[in-house]
Amino acid sequence: MIKFVKDYNIVTEPACGASIFAADRPDYLEKYFGNLLKYDIFILIACNGSSSYIEDVIQYQDIIEKNR
Secondary structure (H helix, E strand, C coil), rough: CCCHHHHHHHCCCCCHHHHHHHCCCCHHHHHCCCCCCCCCCCCCCCCCCCCCCCCHHHHHHHHHCCCC
């Protein structure tokens, strides 16, 4: 999620992290679904949420770094 915020300047709630990860990492989709062709279609649904702010993302990043 943090990479997504840095790359696209969009903040979402953590619950949609799985969809964001799949959208941003086609190599993982290929790992599970095989070689993807240009006409293969995936629909990923991500909810923005109503209480997500950049400060929250920074706080989550700090928590992750402290627990590594």
